[in-house]
Amino acid sequence: EADIYQTPRYLVIGTGKKITLECSQTMGHDKMYWYQQDPGMELHLIHYSYGVNSTEKGDLSSESTVSRIRTEHFPLTLESARPSHTSQYLCASSEYQIEGKAFFGQGTRLTVV
């Protein structure tokens, strides 16, 4: 089993609130990712990181931000949640030399009302 954890699993929050989705992995992986997935749709990369102090935007524009202060931790923040942010957010990690083999957390299902 993969040692990558996301909290919370489910979140219902009002418009305008600031939220942080947590992601932690204990595998020592350098690369970490955030994907967004709507029901029945493909995953879209929104952020990734090569390692500590490295963050990059993915191919899907997102109003969220990320930070990578520690190898094991890659939180995603929305400063002001909107209903259009309602989606599932999946965190993943991989070893730098085996980047195609990613391990996913169980996801956070976010609903903004």
Added chain:
Amino acid sequence: RKEVEQDPGPFNVPEGATVAFNCTYSNSASQSFFWYRQDCRKEPKLLMSVYSSGNEDGRFTAQLNRASQYISLLIRDSKLSDSATYLCVWYSGGGADGLTFGKGTHLIIQP
């Protein structure tokens, strides 16, 4: 044109049958290919890597055809537990972006 295209299905297949589906890709620079499995409302999990020479893992066989730019997955003696969405995934290498995922093919194994 999307970089990875898959028939979304659903494929309804009787238990014990053999089922195969393909995935086409448009980026000839793609280096590595994978099949991931995603159960309903769960996270994707790596099923197997795909090699040009073809590779087998139990009842599952994956194949890569670089000339025609497609990969395939074949499942023999299908089980009810094989019901899931199968995601075609490629990675272009170079340490840049993450993996590119197809929308997936939905497989339903019927008793």
